[in-house]
Amino acid sequence: MRQWRVQDVMTTDVITAPDDASVADIVTLLTERRIRAVPIVDDFGTVLGIVSWSDLHEVIEMPAPTDPPRTPWWRRRMPLRPSWPEGTAAGVMNAPPLTIGAGASLPAAARLMRRSAVGRLLVVDGGHKLRGIVSRSDLFKVHDRLDAVIRDEVMQRVLLGELRIRPGAVQVTVDGGVVTITGRTARRTTALAAARMARLIPGVTDVVDLLTSDVDDIAAAGGAEHQWRRRHPRAGRPTATHGRGSIVTPASTQ
Secondary structure, eight states, X not given: OOOOBHHHHOBOOOOOEETTOBHHHHHHHHHHHTOSEEEEEOTTXXXXXXXXXXXXXXXXXXXXXXXXXXXXXXXXXXXXXXXXXXXXXXXXXXXXXXXXXTTSBHHHHHXXXXXXXXXXXXXXXXXXXXXXXXXXXXXXXXXXXXXXXXXXXXXXXXXXXXXOOXXXXXXXXXXXXXXXXXXXXXXXXXXXXXXXXXXXXXXXXXXXXXXXXXXXXXXHHHHHHHHHHHHOTTSOOOOOOSXXXXXXXXXXXX
């Protein structure tokens, strides 16, 4: 069951700047494009660092603003043009930048952002070439999926595709990302697998499992193991075989 990855939500059209760009050029780029940070790359597209307004604030002496004090400093109207310091992006950038692979999971990206107290990560390939950028808001895109799309994926990928449950035996409804599964399966292990796999569908926030089953094969396997242990009290955990008199343990029914 494929889960969404960073490559599914990242922004690929990323504005970049060369490492020899001047500080004034960086400020102009951030202001005109209304962005808060820009990745710095070399001539081959390899990521070297990132420059944000916070980095610039440490090297630029800004005159007193005319806006209210709560206005972010990079959006304030300055009465005079500040004096840009000499130097290039390579001298003010934050390096090495935090990066992540395009194939990383969304939870992995979220943990890295939280642990590093950042709001964005640069997405790179194996050669450290820039592929995109992923932000906190991008990670929430998975929860924007329509309920109808989620329901169709549970029905087609999980019930019909993976578990081969006959059409009509199980019903699925989705409300606000919460999946409710009702109906009947032949085995209890199949019912548990349906709920477990539904939770892996992107956009699912919870699963209400109301499935019943004809045979509780979990209890049957547990009973067989119990009888085997009574006859062999000094033996270790039984393993499943395919011969006559075989014991099927709960682990082997998963």
